[in-house]
Amino acid sequence: MFPRRTTPPRGRSAYSNGLHPPPTAPQSYDYNHQSLPGVNSFPRLERLSSYEWNPPPSTSTVQPRHMPAMINGRKRQNDQFSAHHVKRQRVDTPSHHLSSPPLIHSRPPHHRTDRAVAEPSRLSLTGFDHSYPGPNLDVRPQVPTVLESSSSLHASITDKLSSQMVELFEACQQQPSDLERKEVCRARLQQDIQQIFPSARLYLTGSSMNGLGSRCSDADICLVIKGNKKPDALRVLGRLLKLFKTLSYVERNQLIRAKVPILRFREKGSDLEFDLNVNNTVGIRNTFLLRSYAYADLRVRPMILVIKKWARYNNINDASKGTLSSYTLVLMVLHYLQTLSEPVLPSLQRDYPESFNPLMDLDMVPEGPKHIPPYISRNQSSLGELLLGFLKYYATEFSWDKQVISVREARAFPKNNSKEWNNKFICVEEPFERNNVARAVHEKLKFDAIKAKFAESCRLLHERKELNSILPFRAIIIKESSRG
DSSP, X not given: OOOBOSSOOOOOOOOOSSSSOOOSSOOOOOSSSOOOSSTTOOOOOOSSOOOOOOOOOXXXXXXXXXXXXXXXXXXXXXXXXXXXXXXXXXXXXXXXXXXXXXXXXXXXXXXXXXXXXXXXXXXXXXXXXXTSSSOOOOOOOSSOOHHHHHHHHTTTOOSHHHHXXXXXXXXXXXXXXXXXXXXXXXXXXXXXXXXXXXXXXXXXXXXXXXXXXXXXXXXXXXXXXXXXXXXXXXXXXXXXXXXXXXXXXXXXXXXXXXXXXXXXXEETTSOOEEEEEESOTHHHHHHHHHHHHHTTSTTHHHHHXXXXXXXXXXXXXXXXXXXXXHHXXXXXXXXXXHSBXXXXXXXXXXXXXXXXXXXXXXXXXGGGGGGOOOOOOOOOOOHHXXXXXXXXXXXXXXXXXXXXXXXXXXXXXEOOSSTTTTTOSOOBBOTTTOSBTTTTOOOHHHHHHHHHHHHHHHHHHXXXXXXXXXXXXHHHHHHHHTOO
């Protein structure tokens, strides 16, 4: 297992003989229906008609630059690219590699100047609606099938723990049918909401769209209302609460007056829960940032899913009860993977600030990651080694009382006396707003319980090297497999 590094990673190097060897054909993070076959290719669903997204001219002062892929310092020609390949754009999920030399194949960007007009009643598999002048994407299901992912994920596994992690991931990852259900409900809601807010648009965000969702993940949706005057979120949600009580397909409506107020509800007759916020557009930005990290290395998604399941089972994954939110956990995992002596991940915001500029026009947010070249890690650790290292890092190495976790900088920086960090038990920086996303942990009792779970699980996993020692993974698989 690699020791930790004390400085943020800068160099890039070829990957060799790890859990996930390089694919035979290089893969890139592609919005243009040009994903190569393999672990991150998805089948088309023809049951729902799709729409095309053509970004309007950007109003952002910062434009992502095209960075051609390099091999041994020379540009590589891409003979597969042509204009007719990009008639439609979608958030496909090929393996999104990142970074600077040496790099592998990455497709050149392409921007269309024409603009499609969709009928309001048409459905799509995305949270980005076509008629809204923003990131309107034709999204096929976000989750690769077990058949497609198995060959790559199982390729070099030789230990039981890693094999169990992959098995849990494949059983629990969000499926095409799960995303389809969320999208159908989102599309219906948008049409009904437009009766009282004609210019409003709904965006699926969070784990449903960033590649880190599971079969039981709730759906986060952001209602964007543009205008000269910023709408009062509670007033808007209050009006929506009255509307939702009249709708036949949603139930259990609940207005939650948090720092970011939400309207929580369920799809009628199912266990699919939604959290709707108003104009919390940072959620759209971090959806694409986390998505970029999720597909940077094939180990990232299984690693995060297993850790979220572990935290949920151990009752430390519920911000409403004073423990860690799923978003906080994801950032903690990414931070760990960034700060190994041989990092699994780079810092995307540091290395490609123009692709994730927090002031970039919302319309252009999905375009940014398209311009990031591939990243190949030299780290050869197995999934099992990384999981044990993650638990050990937070159980024995990380200084909770002195350090702030920053994925933006790919390091832990020292706490200062600012209100944001001072006297906080856990400090995890939000990559765009730079506030503390772990602020829910405000009781010492809960903080001590979180640290105790890390320490106990680290000890058990080190002794047994078996996933069942820290969570009942077989029971979780059976439960997930029983979902429709």
